[in-house]
Amino acid sequence: MPNFALAERVASLPPYLFAAIDKAKAEVAAQGVDIISLGIGDPDLPTPEFIIDALYEAAKNPANHQYPSYTGMMRFREAVARWYAQRFDVEGLDPATEVITLIGSKEGIGHLPWAFINPGDLALICPPCYPVYATGVKFAGGEVQELPLLEENDYLPDLDGLDEETWNRAKMIFVNYPGNPTAATATTEFYARLVEKAKATNTIVVSDLAYSEIYYDAAQKPPSILAVPGAKDVAIEFHSLSKTYNMTGWRIAMAVGNEQLINGLGKIKENVDSGAFNAVQEAGIAALEQGEPHVEKARAIYKERRDATCAALSAAGIEHRVPEASVFVWARVPGNKTSAEFVTHLLKKTGVVVTPGSGFGECGEGYFRISLTVDTDRLKEAVSRISQL
Numbered sequence: 001m002p003n004f005a006l007a008e009r010v011a012s013l014p015p016y017l018f019a020a021i022d023k024a025k026a027e028v029a030a031q032g033v034d035i036i037s038l039g040i041g042d043p044d045l046p047t048p049e050f051i052i053d054a055l056y057e058a059a060k061n062p063a064n065h066q067y068p069s070y071t072g073m074m075r076f077r078e079a080v081a082r083w084y085a086q087r088f089d090v091e092g093l094d095p096a097t098e099v100i101t102l103i104g105s106k107e108g109i110g111h112l113p114w115a116f117i118n119p120g121d122l123a124l125i126c127p128p129c130y131p132v133y134a135t136g137v138k139f140a141g142g143e144v145q146e147l148p149l150l151e152e153n154d155y156l157p158d159l160d161g162l163d164e165e166t167w168n169r170a171k172m173i174f175v176n177y178p179g180n181p182t183a184a185t186a187t188t189e190f191y192a193r194l195v196e197k198a199k200a201t202n203t204i205v206v207s208d209l210a211y212s213e214i215y216y217d218a219a220q221k222p223p224s225i226l227a228v229p230g231a232k233d234v235a236i237e238f239h240s241l242s243k244t245y246n247m248t249g250w251r252i253a254m255a256v257g258n259e260q261l262i263n264g265l266g267k268i269k270e271n272v273d274s275g276a277f278n279a280v281q282e283a284g285i286a287a288l289e290q291g292e293p294h295v296e297k298a299r300a301i302y303k304e305r306r307d308a309t310c311a312a313l314s315a316a317g318i319e320h321r322v323p324e325a326s327v328f329v330w331a332r333v334p335g336n337k338t339s340a341e342f343v344t345h346l347l348k349k350t351g352v353v354v355t356p357g358s359g360f361g362e363c364g365e366g367y368f369r370i371s372l373t374v375d376t377d378r379l380k381e382a383v384s385r386i387s388q389l
């Protein structure tokens, strides 16, 4: 019999967190259990109708049926540059060289290391964090060092906690605010310190800004790293239309920032994919240009859910961090179980699906993540099931 062993760097990966959760959920659902699914940050609210209409119109145009541009439709990239100026005061982005369309930000984040990491190069990740940061680096043959995010630092990395030699070796650092899974936010001052450090050590800064639009205090909107003067010298930032406009299934996102980094990512992408469907990009333009009133409504819905969930968790005596942004609540595992044991037990006994903190790195142990992606009554029901357990 032939033996098709996986390549070592693939074989060494754990199962993809969210695929493993889906599998466990499906097994329990097959037994007829009433599942409350809070395991993935996948908005349950529908994509606004005007975005669907824009897709429909664009899909009827035969000009959109052929291969799209590898780097994305210029009009989509121009809409991104305008949105960055309006939302983040990041003026003057050149859509031709400083913006690229992505088929969801996951693929962009996963592909970027291929362009800049040589085998043996070092990248810094800040766990607990999205598993794809480390995976992309490992696929490129790089090594990963952790700069853990601790509760006592409100989940910001201690930039001075690493020695100079490590900073000088680090080719890339990934940061993510509002954070998944912790929901922590960063200030422009933090980004300014990071940019300064990165410039001094020739380190690429990768900012994942997927959750910037789901904030709960309009006076404290999450900033972009690119608002820091000089950030474009070292940074690339990813934003996705997935969470902002309830478009996870559409696969549309963008990377913005340093021209060399955009160009390197583009070089990988043109070799491995053929771009995002033009009609989806047309719908993306409509979303970026007219979506704000809809995002405003979604924020109000998430805020009600957040408040109800946090109140129920407090009443049940479950420690948690009240998020100021994102669709997640980061909570302490009650009792003595590991986060994986707790999550498995919870699913089997109650049908409630949450994410184990350890799925985001070892320093996520002791915590679990709740996604606010079902309605308020179901969230209350879920916390009630958790507390009864």
Ligand code: MLT
Pocket: 018, 039, 040, 041, 042, 106, 130, 180
């Ligand atoms: C999450 O639940 O962490 C995200 O939805 C996963 C993703 O964006 O790919």
